[in-house]
Amino acid sequence: xxxxSAKSLILPFAVLAAFEVWARATHxxxxxxxxxxxxxxxxxxxxxxxxxxxxxxxxLFSAFAGLAIGTIIGLALGIxxxxxxxxxxxxxxxxxxxxxxxxIALLPIAxxxxxxxxxxxxxxxxxxxxxxILILSRAAVRSIEPRLMExxxxxxxxxxxxxxxxxxxxxxxxxxxxxxxxxxxxxxxxVTVEIAxxxxxxxxxxxxxxxxxxxxxxxxxxxxxxxxGYALNVLxxxxxxxxFGRAALSGDGA
Amino acid sequence: MASAAKRLEAVPGMPAPQIAFDGVTLxxxxxxxxxxxxxGVRPGEFLCxxxxxxxxxxxxLRLAAGLYQPTNGKVNFDGQPMGEPRREIAIVFQDxxxxxxxxxxxxxxxxxxxxxxxMPSAERPARIEELLRTVGLPGHAGKYxxxxxxxxxxxxxxxxxxxxxxxxxxxxxxxxxxxxxxxxGLQDEVLSLVAASGATVIxxxxxxxxxxxxxxxxxxxxxHPGRIxxxxxxxxxxxxxxxSTREHPEFLRLRRQLxxxxxxxxx
Numbered sequence: 001x002x003x004x005s006a007k008s009l010i011l012p013f014a015v016l017a018a019f020e021v022w023a024r025a026t027h028x029x030x031x032x033x034x035x036x037x038x039x040x041x042x043x044x045x046x047x048x049x050x051x052x053x054x055x056x057x058x059x060l061f062s063a064f065a066g067l068a069i070g071t072i073i074g075l076a077l078g079i080x081x082x083x084x085x086x087x088x089x090x091x092x093x094x095x096x097x098x099x100x101x102x103x104i105a106l107l108p109i110a111x112x113x114x115x116x117x118x119x120x121x122x123x124x125x126x127x128x129x130x131x132x133i134l135i136l137s138r139a140a141v142r143s144i145e146p147r148l149m150e151x152x153x154x155x156x157x158x159x160x161x162x163x164x165x166x167x168x169x170x171x172x173x174x175x176x177x178x179x180x181x182x183x184x185x186x187x188x189x190x191v192t193v194e195i196a197x198x199x200x201x202x203x204x205x206x207x208x209x210x211x212x213x214x215x216x217x218x219x220x221x222x223x224x225x226x227x228x229g230y231a232l233n234v235l236x237x238x239x240x241x242x243x244f245g246r247a248a249l250s251g252d253g254a
Numbered sequence: 255m256a257s258a259a260k261r262l263e264a265v266p267g268m269p270a271p272q273i274a275f276d277g278v279t280l281x282x283x284x285x286x287x288x289x290x291x292x293x294g295v296r297p298g299e300f301l302c303x304x305x306x307x308x309x310x311x312x313x314x315l316r317l318a319a320g321l322y323q324p325t326n327g328k329v330n331f332d333g334q335p336m337g338e339p340r341r342e343i344a345i346v347f348q349d350x351x352x353x354x355x356x357x358x359x360x361x362x363x364x365x366x367x368x369x370x371x372x373m374p375s376a377e378r379p380a381r382i383e384e385l386l387r388t389v390g391l392p393g394h395a396g397k398y399x400x401x402x403x404x405x406x407x408x409x410x411x412x413x414x415x416x417x418x419x420x421x422x423x424x425x426x427x428x429x430x431x432x433x434x435x436x437x438x439g440l441q442d443e444v445l446s447l448v449a450a451s452g453a454t455v456i457x458x459x460x461x462x463x464x465x466x467x468x469x470x471x472x473x474x475x476x477x478h479p480g481r482i483x484x485x486x487x488x489x490x491x492x493x494x495x496x497x498s499t500r501e502h503p504e505f506l507r508l509r510r511q512l513x514x515x516x517x518x519x520x521x
Contacts, residue, residue, distance in 0.1 A: 147352040154339045155370040169357045
């Protein structure tokens with residue numbers, strides 16, 4: 001395991017080293033590229049003056065708030081659509097008509113309605129997060145082992161307990177996968193909104209660095225966003241294995 | 255054809271049937287699965303249903319559970335229309351692996367039935383322990399179904415059914431997926447559990463020996479559509495014993511009769 005992951009690091013580090021050597025040898029002058037050493041220095045600088053930390057806080061606040069709202073709405077709709085087939089058929093055209101709209105296309109409307117700032121960004125992130133959660137939780141509810149629903153009927157579990165004690169736990173491992181997917185989307189959309197228009201967070205940081213002709217700082221932001229995305233995914237994978245290791249083994253495998 | 259139910263009622267002093275099928279026909283997807291089935295099960299009786307695969311024995315059990323509603327005819331429980339499933343009727347499914355909640359421990363799975371019955375949480379642990387002990391799973395309360403053998407999982411499902419305190423226990427080939435030794439052990443345990451609780455049992459199986467060994471009465475169904483083809487009273491002494499009961503001349507006679515019947519239906 002450690003041997004393998006060490007080996008998998010050899011190539012990227014070799015490429016970086018070669019790039020560093022080449023940039024120094026040619027005295028690279030560019031508005032879009034910077035040698036790795038300068039990127040690292042710029043990253044340290046941004047940490048030292050706390051600018052990148054404030055930007056991270058703003059971006060993550062918007063991304064997580066939007067993710068939370070989108071998850072709650074998507075989950076409620078997905079579970080309801082999964083249980084009530086009639087409701088699902090009634091809403092299917094509506095859902096399929098709204099879903100393909102790129103969330104970023106809502107930006108002009110959201111800007112007029114809500115102005116710059118957190119609220120507008122949160123609404124767009126939430127919109128983007130609703131769909132994967134809705135679609136996957138609906139599928140998860142529909143694919144629950146029918147025998148479990150019969151057990152619920154035979155035991156005469158009241159409807160609320162059926163949802164809470166059978167449907168949600170049975171669908172949870174797959175819902176969590178949808179949540180992981182949406183967490184990634186939330187970060188992408190939040191940064192995109194910031195790059196496009198919102199003067200907040202990491203996206204705005206990239207734009208500022210670009211306009212200041214600081215490719216090293218711009219790329220430092222990029223590296224940092226990548227690190228955040230990576231860390232977020234690792235965190236969620238660990239949580240997933242912790243929470244559903246057993247369920248994933250006995251449920252999906254069978 | 256004016257069969258079991260009427261005959262039972264005619265016997266003086268015989269109690270009214272707890273479960274009564276009256277001319278039940280079930281059509282699913284344009285196909286007649288069960289046709290004009292009439293049958294009564296007395297309180298405390300152990301009825302076994304056998305038949306070739308596809309004869310509708312599982313379907314009959316699901317009708318008795320209220321999981322299916324008859325297309326024609328009536329299913330009555332204690333003289334009242336069956337309608338939806340009831341607390342007094344518990345069903346043990348063959349596929350224990352699918353019927354248990356994989357995210358709950360053994361105790362949690364038993365608890366589900368108690369929660370459904372509205373038992374206060376303070377009273378549950380003692381009852382759960384008692385039930386797990388009854389089915390021979392003391393000390394396994396904290397295990398998940400995936401950590402248990404097939405036989406243990408089926409015991410757990412039986413414990414969950416007993417938690418309903420059922421008047422009727424419906425069992426759908428409950429030991430079909432278990433090895434022979436486990437199966438025999440569980441047969442005897444089910445017999446003693448049933449004897450202790452006085453529950454009525456409808457037991458579906460494809461194992462003819464098992465049907466005779468367990469039952470007070472064995473019904474053989476004919477396929478396409480499912481209907482009663484043979485009905486045998488089993489007058490073997492209780493408690494039954496894996497060796498002496500199976501060597502009893504009456505056991506062998508019934509076994510011969512039932513095998514001949516099944517053979518004939520398969521042609």
